[in-house]
Amino acid sequence: MKNESAVLARRVEATPYCIALNVIVLDARAGVRRNLSTLVKAVGASVVVAADAADAYASAARGEADVVLCGVDDGGALLKALNTERARGDDVHPWTAVALVPEAMADHDVEALEGIADDFLQLPLNAANLTARLRMYARTRSHFERLNEQQTLLQRHEDEAEDKRIASHLLARLNIRDPATERMMHAWVSPAQHLSGDVVAIARAPDDRLNLLLADATGHGLAAAISVLPVTEVFHRMTERGFDVSSMVGEMNRKIRSFMPGDRFVAAVVASIDMRERVIEVWNGGCPSVLLLGADGAVAQTWPSRHLALGIVEGADFDASVQRFAYHDACQLMMVSDGLSEAPSAGGRARFGDTAMLEAALGPSARRLQRVVSALQRFTGGKPLDDDASVMLVHCQMEPPAAPLDVVPVVRDDVESAWSVELTLGAAQLRRLALVPFVNGILDQMDIAAHARSDVFCVLSELLGNGLDYGVLGLEPGLRHQGDEGRQRFWQQREMRLANLSEGTLSVRVALGPAVAVELGLETEPGTYHLVIAVEDSGSGFDVQALGGAGRPTPVRSHQRAGRGFELVRSLCDALYFENHGRRVIARIPITRPG
Amino acid sequence: MQTQVSVINERARITLSGRFDFYAHRQFKTAYEGQITAMDVSAIEIDLRDVEYLDSAALGMLLLLRDQASVAHKTVILTNCRGVVLQILEIANFKKLFTIQ
Secondary structure, three states: OOOHHHOOOEEOOOOOOOOOOEEEEEOOOHHHHHHHHHHHHHOOOEEEEEOOHHHHHHHHHOOOOOEEEEEOOOOOHHHHHHHHHHHHOOOOOOOEEEEEEOOOOOHHHHHHOEOOEOEEEEOOOOHHHHHHHHHHHHHHHHHHHHHHHHHHHHHHHHHHHHHHHHHHHHHHHHHOOOHHHHOOEEEEEEOOOOOOOEEEEEEEOOOOOEEEEEEEEOOOOHHHHHHOHHHHHHHHHHHHOOOOHHHHHHHHHHHHHHHOOOOOOEEEEEEEEEOOOOEEEEEEEOOOOEEEEOOOOOEEEEEOOOEOOEOOOOHHHOOOOOEEEEOOOOEEEEEEOHHHHOOEOOOOOOEOHHHHHHHHHOOOOOOHHHHHHHHHHHHHOOOOOOOOEEEEEEEEOOOOOOOOOOOOOEEOOOOOOOEEEEEEEOHHHHHOOOHHHHHHHHHHOOOEOHHHHHHHHHHHHHHHHHHHHHHHOOOOHHHHHOHHHHHHHHHHHHHHHHHOOOOOOEEEEEEEEOOHHHHOOOOOOOOOEEEEEEEEEOOOOOOOHHHOOOOOOEEOOOOOOOOHHHHHHHHHOOEEEEEHHHOEEEEEEEEEOOO | OEEEEEEEOOEEEEEEEEEEOHHHHHHHHHHHHHHHHOOOOOEEEEEEEEEEEEOHHHHHHHHHHHHHHHHOOOEEEEEOOOHHHHHHHHHOOHHHOOEEO
């Protein structure tokens, strides 16, 4: 502890000063301190006095002083002590130690102080000399400060650039899963800042449906880009597992609602194109109308926003219902975010608007994206947009794009023995059955090589779907093929009957191995493997005899249940049989082993 | 954005004018906060007659107001919605959440 008199740093003066510099006067003698501080104050700097080197150092190290004027009449003892403190400390604030050299001091004594003092001033001090010197220190200090600021700014820029680089990289990776499928969409995303709160995504479901997402999170920049992540994550994960649009938006809504603050939400379009059935499903929550543009270049269908954006309401208040449309010719689906329709003109008064956007989109599908984007850029005069904007176009073809997988199923090497799984679903399970994930669950139990999986998936889901729709639910197979009205009635009836289902069963048996065919009474060649799928429903069956087959097993050549899906099943199987008045269907898929 | 508040017959009318966007956050909150706690107010009306534009941040602010008002058992009514403002509220389907007049 220091005694009272040794404690330094008593502020002498608080008058306005014109040299932006803080000075400590360090001397053991009170009279000298007083005289010096009066002088320093007179030339316009701020001053405190100190009698103790440690206190002066502590004050300077805290950034409270830029210059320490130190008397050396004591042979430099105070200055040396100050220097010792400084050598021990690790202060970052630069300050200058100035030795005040008396006229009478011998040259060799002054030389002894070199390396200890940063600068020397000859006593007696004259005001002009002191002022010039203090101004020089002030300039040095301000240069240093500016340099420091620039350094900090540069560092911050570098940090930000690095953050942005990592974030964009991460976001881009999280969103691109399958480059082959990605190539099927034409999209333009214009972020208002470095990162976009608008995201477009496309993914192919196991049953070849093409799922599309356009999401627009509140705001823009990093916060918006992060808020959209749960949406894309759910989109990809649930598409992979084959969930439908309603299930996906329900899950997205739950995620956003639980992760985001109350005033943040995500406007989105989630759509699905089934090119086998030629049906488009759209859920539009808070985005501008989705357009379907026909082969003639005109609007074939629009899907206005029917729902609140994701993350606003929860539970039963959230409406996950979709609007369906059946198409008959190749066409193109167009989705945009409001950043496009609400983009301001160069003058800032007008908005790009739906009409201008539509005008640019009408006409041939070739270069449609370019037409829309150039029309927007002409309208805004090339001015950067103040909100994220995006456009996404996807062709709806008449057949699903060729699967990028091998055609011949191949069993993995390690499959040696035969095995089978069998499951029976009752009414309660059927009411909440998500068919595609269910089938995938079965396939997960099988040791089938990944590239053979899509064929087995296709057969299994088609047979189960038929068993449920035409068997258990007793829907009229022909209805689905009686134009748009028929389809509409089919879907309504299906939803109603499924919701009210109180009895009925659907059983499935999947078996693999050399002995399976024999067990089922089918002819088999030695060394061949078969995958056999048997599906049985509790429905009323149908007249198999009328199809031209007889006895058991009944080979099917053509039958009234045939849809495009069923034709595909037949092409994948080497045998397809009906039993039990059509309630039980058995499909056999040849499996070759590698080598 | 400018705000103006008046209370008539238990109905607090907050009249907004200009751009209702991200930057209006504090003003909007200041305007409605007192009305949430006011004993003599049962309904809060947001008059959008003179609003030129509202963005998604403004929609978010309306959602926050709705949350707080419902806790205080007060209704929120959006009035004089026209042109681009009405269009934005329609696309957002806010008619499912608010009385829009």
